[in-house]
Amino acid sequence: MTGSRAPTDIFRLLADDTRVDILRAVAVAQYDLDQVGSGAAELAFSEIYDRVDVENTSKLSYHLGELTGIYLRKTDDGYSLSHAGERIVRFILAENYGSPESFGPEPVDGVCIFCGADALEASLVHQFFRIDCTACERQVSGQPITPAQVKTRESDALVQSVKRRSAEDARLVRQRLCPECGAQLSVEVVGVPASALPEADSFVVMSTCEECLREYNTPLTYSAVYHPASIAFHWEHGVDVTARGLWEFHEYVYEGRWTSEQVASDPDEYEVVLRHGEDAVRLYLDLTATVVRTERVRRESG
Ligand SMILES: [Zn+2]
Numbered sequence: 001m002t003g004s005r006a007p008t009d010i011f012r013l014l015a016d017d018t019r020v021d022i023l024r025a026v027a028v029a030q031y032d033l034d035q036v037g038s039g040a041a042e043l044a045f046s047e048i049y050d051r052v053d054v055e056n057t058s059k060l061s062y063h064l065g066e067l068t069g070i071y072l073r074k075t076d077d078g079y080s081l082s083h084a085g086e087r088i089v090r091f092i093l094a095e096n097y098g099s100p101e102s103f104g105p106e107p108v109d110g111v112c113i114f115c116g117a118d119a120l121e122a123s124l125v126h127q128f129f130r131i132d133c134t135a136c137e138r139q140v141s142g143q144p145i146t147p148a149q150v151k152t153r154e155s156d157a158l159v160q161s162v163k164r165r166s167a168e169d170a171r172l173v174r175q176r177l178c179p180e181c182g183a184q185l186s187v188e189v190v191g192v193p194a195s196a197l198p199e200a201d202s203f204v205v206m207s208t209c210e211e212c213l214r215e216y217n218t219p220l221t222y223s224a225v226y227h228p229a230s231i232a233f234h235w236e237h238g239v240d241v242t243a244r245g246l247w248e249f250h251e252y253v254y255e256g257r258w259t260s261e262q263v264a265s266d267p268d269e270y271e272v273v274l275r276h277g278e279d280a281v282r283l284y285l286d287l288t289a290t291v292v293r294t295e296r297v298r299r300e301s302g
């Protein structure tokens, strides 16, 4: 249980080279030992002793005692990483505490949601992956990126990884699962008629994690696009929305092919229409932006 311990105590436990080496050694040993389907391996005291540079067994025993309960779990079979141990050791191994290498500006596909120009550029700005419009000079999209994400990819693959990541996050958020900490998100649909957003979609879904305080705000149409009915509809029309970056949806909203509208109040209900050619899928969302029913429309204009 960590509930009674101050965060500074938790981090102070790691201000020691031997303890960081122990966590690293457990991760490396598990990586070496893991067999398919066996789950996380547990390491015996002697196996850790063989892998860590520590004076004697009583010193190791002391450090293991300090780490156990917070960063390590201990069973009769040995030691393995706890949730906090996993998070911290992967963070250390991937060196995600460093600064990402510089990237861009690189031209990317898609149009500006504000001015419609086909003039988007991706770059890293203050460790953030940003898409900017070079025509109206506004920021079109921005998301956090990890140094390891940048380090292991060339530019095209990096942009692709940002798209996949944002699509994965958006799908989790749609299911009210915080991508950062796993807690349940609270969700609210807010009308922003006076905003700079195109009239076609003037609602924003605000998803907030009350636990880790992370916030995710997206236009209402984008929060519906990852519903299976929409994924299937687009797939049948040759578009894999799960491989698209959110900024690549801007043209649909800008051109008014994707629209949202409030169709009922008390309780509030919203209709999102996603069109492709003459076909469309309609999704009805409740006040928590949960899709409650869907329908397909063939030849909507006819
Ligand atoms: Zn623009």
Ligand SMILES: [Zn+2]
Binding pocket: 178, 179, 180, 181, 182, 183, 209, 210, 211, 212, 213, 214
């Ligand atoms: Zn969270």
